Amino acid sequence: AQSVAQPEDQVNVAEGNPLTVKCTYSVSGNPYLFWYVQYPNRGLQFLLKYITGDNLVKGSYGFEAEFNKSQTSFHLKKPSALVSDSALYFCAVRSGYSTLTFGKGTMLLVSP
Amino acid sequence: NAGVTQTPKFQVLKTGQSMTLQCAQDMNHNSMYWYRQDPGMGLRLIYYSASEGTTDKGEVPNGYNVSRLNKREFSLRLESAAPSQTSVYFCASILQGDSGNTIYFGEGSWLTVV
Numbered sequence: 001a002q003s004v005a006q007p008e009d010q011v012n013v014a015e016g017n018p019l020t021v022k023c024t025y026s027v028s029g030n031p032y033l034f035w036y037v038q039y040p041n042r043g044l045q046f047l048l049k050y051i052t053g054d055n056l057v058k059g060s061y062g063f064e065a066e067f068n069k070s071q072t073s074f075h076l077k078k079p080s081a082l083v084s085d086s087a088l089y090f091c092a093v094r095s096g097y098s099t100l101t102f103g104k105g106t107m108l109l110v111s112p
Numbered sequence: 113n114a115g116v117t118q119t120p121k122f123q124v125l126k127t128g129q130s131m132t133l134q135c136a137q138d139m140n141h142n143s144m145y146w147y148r149q150d151p152g153m154g155l156r157l158i159y160y161s162a163s164e165g166t167t168d169k170g171e172v173p174n175g176y177n178v179s180r181l182n183k184r185e186f187s188l189r190l191e192s193a194a195p196s197q198t199s200v201y202f203c204a205s206i207l208q209g210d211s212g213n214t215i216y217f218g219e220g221s222w223l224t225v226v
Contacts, residue, residue, distance in 0.1 A: 009152075032212050034214070034215075036217075041220075041222075042219060042220070043116075043202060043217040043218050043219040043220050044155075044202065044204075044217040045217075046214050046215075046216070049212065049214060051212035052212075090154065090155065097208065099145070099157055099160060099170065100145075100157075100215055102147075102154045102155040102156075103154055104152060104153060104154035105154050
């Protein structure tokens with residue numbers, strides 16, 4: 001069975017500082033990894049995904065994520081956080097044509 | 113382009129009442145999903161439909177039924193609502209055929225069962 005772990009319920013960072021939201025996964029076969037963001041009272045919005053190729057994936061709003069196969073990780077990063085980045089972030093994984101499995105989510109709070 | 117549309121946005125039900133959540137997508141996707149989101153639990157799959165005419169149980173199907181009415185529409189029915197079904201429900205769709213394709217979500221339906 002596939003699974004995703006987001007070890008931090010909440011991440012706090014000051015505006016302008018770099019941010020990292022952690023994600024590790026477990027899957028049989030080649031993983032397809034996704035990050036979604038959810039703003040209050042809204043649906044999930046796609047940020048970025050890793051399918052194959054370059055381990056550093058760039059996505060929307062200046063976010064990027066690094067795929068590390070040996071550590072089975074796919075951490076979300078941004079060089080300089082904005083207050084408007086404050087939201088709930090979900091990591092998700094699938095393999096082959098399996099359904100998408102989500103982590104429990106990490107709340108990112110960026111302080112001014 | 114509306115994407116994935118869910119109705120209603122908000123609903124309050126009494127225990128034992130029934131209701132149907134509607135979902136439609138206009139992206140010509142073949143697979144559709146219903147998830148529920150609860151605090152600290154992430155998103156859990158209730159039911160999915162890999163293609164028109166098929167439905168399968170997900171992680172938490174008890175208390176729910178689904179209907180894939182056509183390629184565009186996938187409804188979720190609560191036959192006898194219980195307080196444990198108080199949650200936020202999300203419909204999603206994907207163009208199956210490429211494992212790397214992105215799943216797209218609706219804006220959610222907030223359901224409270226009292």
